[in-house]
Amino acid sequence: MNFNLDEIKRPLVQLVTNASVIESVKSYESMNIEERINNDRNIMEINSGISSFQTLISDILLIGRTGYINNLDGRKSLRWDYPFTEQPWFLATQQKDNEGFMALGLHKQDYYLDNYISRYNQYTLSIAMPVFDYQKQKVGAVICDLDLKKVAGLINLSAYEKNGQIFLLDQNGTIIVDRDTSLIGQHYETDKLAKMKGDSGSFVVQTSTDSVLLIYHSTAIKGWKLVSAIPMSEIKGHSLSLKTKIAGIIYLCLVLNIVISMIVTFRLSRPVKKLLTTLDQTANTSLKVIPKNYVYKELNQIGDKFVELMGRIQNLVEQNYISQLAWKESELRALQSQINPHFLFNTLQLLQTEIVYGNTNESNDIILSLSNLLRYSTRVGSELVELQSEINYLKDYLFILTKKFNGNFTYEFEFPDESLRHFKIIKLILQPIVENCIKHGFGDYPARNTIHISVKSVPKGLLIYIEDNGKGIEKAELLRLRELINNRAAKVNDRVGLQNVHQRIQLKFGCEYGLYICSLKGRFTRVYALIPRIEREETV
Numbered sequence: 001m002n003f004n005l006d007e008i009k010r011p012l013v014q015l016v017t018n019a020s021v022i023e024s025v026k027s028y029e030s031m032n033i034e035e036r037i038n039n040d041r042n043i044m045e046i047n048s049g050i051s052s053f054q055t056l057i058s059d060i061l062l063i064g065r066t067g068y069i070n071n072l073d074g075r076k077s078l079r080w081d082y083p084f085t086e087q088p089w090f091l092a093t094q095q096k097d098n099e100g101f102m103a104l105g106l107h108k109q110d111y112y113l114d115n116y117i118s119r120y121n122q123y124t125l126s127i128a129m130p131v132f133d134y135q136k137q138k139v140g141a142v143i144c145d146l147d148l149k150k151v152a153g154l155i156n157l158s159a160y161e162k163n164g165q166i167f168l169l170d171q172n173g174t175i176i177v178d179r180d181t182s183l184i185g186q187h188y189e190t191d192k193l194a195k196m197k198g199d200s201g202s203f204v205v206q207t208s209t210d211s212v213l214l215i216y217h218s219t220a221i222k223g224w225k226l227v228s229a230i231p232m233s234e235i236k237g238h239s240l241s242l243k244t245k246i247a248g249i250i251y252l253c254l255v256l257n258i259v260i261s262m263i264v265t266f267r268l269s270r271p272v273k274k275l276l277t278t279l280d281q282t283a284n285t286s287l288k289v290i291p292k293n294y295v296y297k298e299l300n301q302i303g304d305k306f307v308e309l310m311g312r313i314q315n316l317v318e319q320n321y322i323s324q325l326a327w328k329e330s331e332l333r334a335l336q337s338q339i340n341p342h343f344l345f346n347t348l349q350l351l352q353t354e355i356v357y358g359n360t361n362e363s364n365d366i367i368l369s370l371s372n373l374l375r376y377s378t379r380v381g382s383e384l385v386e387l388q389s390e391i392n393y394l395k396d397y398l399f400i401l402t403k404k405f406n407g408n409f410t411y412e413f414e415f416p417d418e419s420l421r422h423f424k425i426i427k428l429i430l431q432p433i434v435e436n437c438i439k440h441g442f443g444d445y446p447a448r449n450t451i452h453i454s455v456k457s458v459p460k461g462l463l464i465y466i467e468d469n470g471k472g473i474e475k476a477e478l479l480r481l482r483e484l485i486n487n488r489a490a491k492v493n494d495r496v497g498l499q500n501v502h503q504r505i506q507l508k509f510g511c512e513y514g515l516y517i518c519s520l521k522g523r524f525t526r527v528y529a530l531i532p533r534i535e536r537e538e539t540v
Contacts, residue, residue, distance in 0.1 A: 001154065001155060001219055001220075001226055002219055002220040004056055004154065005127075005219055005220035005221055006220050007056075008056060008057060008127060008144055008146070009101060009127070009220070011046070011049075011050040011057070011060065011144070012060075012101070012127065012128075012129045012142050012144055013129070014046060014050075015043075015046060015060070015062065015129075015142045016129045016130070016131050016132075016142050017444060018042070018043070018046060020038070020039040020042035020043050021039075021043060021046075021062060021131065021142070022131060022132075022133055022134070022139070023035075023039055024036075024039045024040070024043065024062070024064070024068055024070070025062060025063075025064035025065075025066075025068050025131050025139050025140035026064065026066070026131075026133050026139040026140070027066070028064065028066065028068040029066060029067070029068075040070075040074070043062070043070060044074060047060070047071075047072045047074075050072065055150060056146055056147055056150050056151055056154070057072075057144055057145070057146065057147070058119065058124060058145045058146055058147040059071050059072050059073075059077075059119070059144075059145045060072050060142060060143065060144050060145070061084070061142070061143040061145065062131075062140070062142055063084050063085065063090055063140050063141055063142075063143065064131075064139060064140035065085060065094065065138070065139055065140050066139075066140075067084075067085060068140065069084055077112050077113055077116050077119070078111055078112060078113070079111050079112065079113060082110075082111040084111065087107075088107075089104040089105070089107050089126060089128075089143070090141060090143070092104060092128075093128045093129075093130050093138075093141035093143070094130065094138050094141065098130060099130060100129065101127060101128075101129055101221065101222070102127070102128055102129070103125075103126070103127055103170055103171060103221050103222070103223060103224060104126035104127070104128050104143065105125070105126070105170050105172070105174065105176065106123050106124070106125055106170075106174070106176055106184065106185055107123070107124065107126065108121055108122070108123055108124075109121065109122050109123075109124050109145065122148075123148060123184060123185070124145040124146060124147075124148060125145070125146045125148055125151070125176050125177070126143050126144060126145050126146070127143075127144045127146070127221060128141050128142065128143040128144065129141065129142050132445070134406075134408075134445060136445055136447070148176075148177060148184070151168070151177050152177050152178065152179060155167075155168065155177060155226065156179050164228060164229065164230045164231070164234070165178075165179065165228070165229045166179075166226065166227070166228045166229075167179075167183070167226075167227055167229075168219075168224060168225070168226055168227070169188055169193075169224065169225045169227060170223060170224055171222070171223025171224065172187075173187055173188045173190075173193045174186070174187055174188070175187075175188055176224075188227075192205060192214065195214075196216050196225060196227075199217065199218040200216060200217040200218060201215075201216060202214060202215040202216070204232065210231050210232060210233050211231070211232040211233075212229050212230065212231055212232065213229070213230045213231075213232055213235065214227060214228070214229055215227070215228045215230070216228075343400075344370075346404055347366065347370055347400050347404075350366060350400070350403055350404050351363055351366050351367065351370075354366060362403070365399070366400060366403060368396075369396035369397075369399050369400050370396075370400065372392070372393070372396045373393065373396050373397060373400075376389070376392075376393045377393075377428065382427075383426060383427055383508070384424040384425065384426060384427065384534065385424065385425065385426075385427045386421065386422055386423070386424060386425075387420060387421050387422070387423050387424070387425050387455065387462070388421040388422065390425055390427065390428075390429075390430055391413060391421070391430075391453075393428075393430075393431065394430050394431060394434060394453070395413075397431055397434065398411045398434065398451070401438060405445075405446050408445070408446045408447050408448070408449070409438070409442060409446035409447075409448075409449040409450065409451065410449075410450050410451075411450065411451040411452070411453070412450065412451075412452055412453070413453045413454075414452065414453070414454040414455070415454075415455055416454075416455075416456055417456070417457060420455050420456070420457060420462065422535070423462055423533055423534060423535060424534040424535065425462070425464075425531055425534075426504055426505060426508055426531070429501045429504060429505065429529065430453070430464070430466065430529075432497030432498065432500065432501050433466045433497070433498065433501065433515075433527050433529070434451060434453075434466060435497060436497055436498060436527075437451050437466065437468035437470065437525065438451075438468075440470070440473075440525075441468040441469075441470025441471060441472075441525050442468065442470045442471075443470075443471065449468065449469055449470055450468070450469050451466065451467070451468050452466070452467045452468075453465075453466050454467075457533070458530070460512070460513075460530060460532070461513070461530060461531050461532035461533045462530070462531050462532070462533055463528060463529070463530055464528070464529040464530075464531070465526055465527065465528045465529070466526070466527050466529075467524055467525070467526040467527075468524065468525055469523070469524050470524070470525060471521070471522060472519045472520050472521040472522050472523050472524060472525055473517075473519040473521065473525055474521055475521070478517065478518075478519050481498070481517060482516075482517060484499055485498050485499045485502040485503075485514075485515060485517075486502070486514075487499075498515060498517070498527070501515060501529070502514045502515040505529065505530075505531060509531060509532055513530050513531055513532065514529075514530065515527060515528065515529055515530075516528045516530070
């Protein structure tokens with residue numbers, strides 16, 4: 001269920017962040033014909049992908065506060081005279097405190113033409129996200145209507161027992177999905193809702209005819225709970241028929257186990273003790289065992305092979321250690337050579353936009369910067385590069401991002417000592433830090449934000465710090481992040497860029513080097529990278 005709900009969220013995010021959707025929702029009426037056609041074409045391309053792969057989605061509505069309306073079939077099935085912007089479920093998306101995913105609950109689809117029998121005047125369940133313009137003002141919403149029959153069919157496939165039931169409750173305790181359609185829209189019993197505390201749990205309630213086990217679990221949509229009701233009589237019925245047989249089997253197994261244990265103990269204890277005595281007599285620093293004759297051939301084989309086994313174990317330990325180091329190094333080299341496909345796609349889309357509008361110089365600059373990024377990241381060679389080369393790569397990367405965000409953030413570099421530019425650092429360790437500044441510090445809509453990169457010499461080596469004036473990090477989250485990047489046992493994950501960079505530095509230079517993060521909520525986030533001063537790679 002959560003997997004399907006998460007899949008439903010993806011097209012909503014894709015639509016609310018799409019430039020064509022934002023422009024259409026905000027100012028469709030003031031556009032010329034060419035702009036309308038281009039925006040509608042882009043929206044239809046996104047909609048075609050949504051309708052092809054999202055099975056639980058009945059329809060997606062794009063509604064602007066100015067009156068703009070669109071859906072998956074390009075408005076063919078909608079009533080053009082319907083007052084969408086006056087509906088309570090749309091107005092809920094425009095409230096000040098609703099800024100992310102929200103559940104709109106049940107409402108009737110009376111905005112379709114009456115010849116669409118499968119939808120017209122039928123109940124639907126909606127999930128929505130507000131649309132913001134580039135000034136972070138709400139200009140509309142993207143509303144996803146779910147197919148209740150398909151959702152009900154999905155959860156009924158997992159119904160427990162013959163008379164078990166599964167149903168879905170919204171944040172108000174209203175039944176929104178149930179096999180019995182007559183119950184949809186009714187409020188669930190208050191006393192049972194009061195017992196559903198936390199994200200998941202279970203409890204037994206007494207009905208007029210039987211006890212019922214209620215199991216509940218929160219879903220990917222905040223406030224929704226999936227509830228399963230199973231009669232206790234059916235649960236107990238399975239165990240009653242097997243109770244006698246299981247008890248007999250258990251008693252028989254206990255008796256056999258005692259008899260067999262006594263026989264085995266008597267037959268094996270003496271020769272095993274003799275073997276253990278021989279092993280105990282072996283010096284702690286030597287793996288050599290003096291072979292002796294035992295009653296059983298197997299014990300003789302153990303004694304004869306013990307020295308060989310210990311030698312093979314030692315070799316395997318050494319080989320495994322070496323292979324683990326080699327695998328770790330190859331994994332890090334693979335991660336550092338990757339270009340984020342999403343970043344590459346956005347860059348190509350930006351380049352297409354500049355070409356369409358005839359901005360030759362801008363297009364040429366973007367192509368040069370992108371080619372520099374690809375050439376630098378895919379170049380095979382030493383892991384260490386000059387700091388200036390890494391800075392040049394970073395400038396090309398930031399140049400493309402500033403173009404993407406229309407110059408809404410700036411960056412600056414500070415070198416108190418120009419000679420520091422020629423020292424060696426690990427290739428591609430600064431870009432993940434800068435990417436975190438933009439992704440987590442600035443969010444989707446940077447506005448008057450700045451990234452400051454500075455390098456200075458300290459007694460232990462080079463100290464590089466990257467600071468942003470973004471939204472900062474909560475104290476608890478900052479402590480968790482520090483613990484994560486310092487957890488050497490954790491597997492390197494390309495989705496945790498700081499952890500990857502920290503482990504690469506420590507793997508190369510030792511535990512006294514690496515990253516340190518400090519932040520103040522609402523003010524700044526600063527990441528320090530400490531590495532030794534290296535003029536030639538041979539000195540590492």
